[in-house]
Amino acid sequence: MEIIIGKDAGFCYGVQRAVDRAIEEIEKEEICCLGEIVHNQNVIDSLRTKGIKFINNIEEATSNTIIRAHGEPKSVYKKAKEMDIKLIDLTCPSVLKIQNLADEYSKKGYFIIIVGKANHPEVVGIKSRAECNYRVIDNKNDISELLNIINNKNKVLLISQTTHSSKKFDEIAEELKNSINSDVKLEIKKTICPSTEIRQKETEEIAKKVDLMIIIGDKRSSNTNKLYDIACNFCNNVVFVSNETEINLDRFNGIKRVGIMAGASTPKEDILKIKELLLKNNS
Ligand code: SF4
Structure with missing residues (x-):
């Protein structure tokens, strides 16, 4: 055979970096990790055995806390500051880039279309940077429902969750280019990592x-x-x-x-x- x-x-580089750093940190001091650092039970169990405390909410943090590669919404950073909890921010650079785009373009008045799963932790973090000016879609069939909204906007940005299907993103981009009013400025950033x-x-x-x-x-x-x-x-x-x-x-x-x-x-x-x-x- x-x-x-x-x-x-x-492991991709973002996950490898987060796991390596978590192991390094737990050797120095007690740490918490907000959410599962990686969707893999064996890895979680092994890190728990080394002493990392996994928490589901920043309010449960009792020591320095890891932000995993998916990133977190802005509210988490604000709460940690209020609680005087130091964050070890291991948001993957590729995710950070999308968060910054959402932040920058929403400030410039763009309506943001995020291709991905609305409840995925990475998308939750991106949404928080897009303020209220966004919609999350999964495939090209979702565009028809959006047209009424985006055709009333001046500027639209299309971005994606890092792990979305590349093919689906290309189909969405094509459909948008073909159906959006010509006076709406459309910017497409294929942010799949x-x-x-x-x-x-x-x-x-x-x-x-x-x-x-x-x-x-x-x-x-x-x-x-x-x-x-x-x-x-x-x-x-x-x-x-x-x-x-x-x-x-x-x-x-x-x-x-x-x-x-x-x-x-x-x-x-x-x-x-x-x-x-x-x-x-x-x-
Ligand atoms: S953005 Fe890519 S490299 Fe970074 S954690 Fe996600 S899958 Fe891994």
């Missing part, structure tokens, strides 16, 4: 040439779900697992070529464990 593993499978785009492209390429594709990651992870959707478009035999314990080896009978891709929140060890399991089963 041949196994093809995506070169970019596993490079790591996400590369991973999505690689998933497509691998899925096209294998008999079975494995997507590894937490079922709640937005970017991993996108990879699963992409793989299903190009391969009719795709399994989505959180780790090696969910692999059903019966599915691999007669399979000659397997592809593996993993989301940005999946540690490399999880990928290697699955590879070893398949090789052992095949020997």
Whole structure:
């Protein structure tokens, strides 16, 4: 059996940076982390064992507190200041760039269209910088409902959650260009992070040439779900697992070529464990 593993499978630079820094900080002093630092239970459990206290609300903070790679809304920074809690801000630079765009363009009077999932923590943080002048959409079919609003605006900015589907964003941009009134100034900034785009492209390429594709990651992870959707478009035999314990080896009978891709929140060890399991089963 041949196994093809995506070169970019596993932790992205933003998540790796946040996890490394969290480990560094907990060695020095007691720290809290606001929300799960990564959508991966094994990683969370291991950090909890090292002493990191995970909290769901800044009001629960009892010591210096990590802001994870997804970022947080402005209200969190304000509350932390009031509570005299020092924040260790590990917002990914790619997310920070979008937050700054939302802030800058809303101040310039732009109406902001955010492509993404309205309740995703990253989008919640971006929305807070866009003040009240925004809408969140997921795909090009959502544009028709928006036209009444945006055609009454002078200036519109289109941005995206970092992990959204690149293809969906391009479709939205095209639809907007074709349907918006010509006197509305439209600015398009494709803010999908490079790591996400590369991973999505690689998933497509691998899925096209294998008999079975494995997507590894937490079922709640937005970017991993996108990879699963992409793989299903190009391969009719795709399994989505959180780790090696969910692999059903019966599915691999007669399979000659397997592809593996993993989301940005999946540690490399999880990928290697699955590879070893398949090789052992095949020997
Ligand atoms: S997916 Fe991209 S934006 Fe999100 S944390 Fe990773 S590198 Fe940063």
